Amino acid sequence: MVGLVVVSHSYTAAQGISEIAAEMAGETPIEPVGGDSDGGIGTVPDDIEAALAAADDGDGVVVLVDLGSAVMNTEVAIELSETEAAIADAPVLEGAVNAAVAATSPDATLGSVREQAEAARDVDKL
């Protein structure tokens, strides 16, 4: 099963987004991660690496990220990690929900889940 990690500058935001996505996710593991080493706003590669390991069920992990340094710190975490993981270039909430749905498919792969997450870029709200 493909796992999901949600990375935000705020742990609270990552947790809330994960809760929303979990509604659609069945058994899919979703790990929220965020905040700096003092619990402030930021992201830390070590914490992201730990979240990747926690979400990995053997089929890899798709990562949803918010802004700027979350992307860079996630790239570093993936380089340091044993887990096969890919960042989805997608809005973090919509992408997480799409990815959660895609991950429940019996045929889901790292590629298919990432692709569905990225399809969230084209969803109109109005």
Add this chain to the structure above:
Amino acid sequence: MSPESDAAAAAVAAVENVADRIETEREHLTDLDSAIGDADHGGNMARGWQAAAEAVTDLDSPTVEAVVKTAGKTLLSEVGGASGPLYGGSLVFASAELSDGLTAESAVAFAETYLEKVQDRGDAKVGDKTMIDALVPAVHTFKKSVETDDLPPLDALAKAVAAAEHGVAFTVPIRAAKGRASYLGWRSVGHQDPGATSTLYIMEELLATAADHLDQVVPSVDATSPTIPDGEATEE
């Protein structure tokens, strides 16, 4: 002391000197960042470098590579913003260039790999108003001074610092195209980039530490012509 452990001791001293300098400049960096960013550069860098200084002091029988790698890993885990992967991640990856110790050649390779990592990660180019504006002229000036002009390493480093100074000044009048400052558009004009500034402080401390280590005075250099490779500033 063996040359290797002597160089490692100098590397530890360099990290400590950088940590002290960043702490001294903390408010200034935060002021620069509050004008065009999120006002956390001084605090983040001070916290990260302080932790890095403690971590490298704790190393048993350090090597130059281990000191640089440990400092980088500590910045990665303590900074919590873009400075973590840009400064820390780049140090971790570039530290491998120092595996056979510190020479003029390995220092050039280290500087080039560090620059390459910052560019890969941050995807910025000269003129975007980022640390790249200080780093590119500094690294290329250092390389040219060592490889083409055959200057002693300390003179080459002094020229590189002078080039970085020009780079920092260059960030003031331009408009930010990368990082959080880019959200401000034209309002970023007239402000000095905090990342370029802290990059200069780090290089100044490397120079001062190297001079101290070699028991020489910091050379005065002609800083009128920093080296920027062709096409670097105009590339899209």
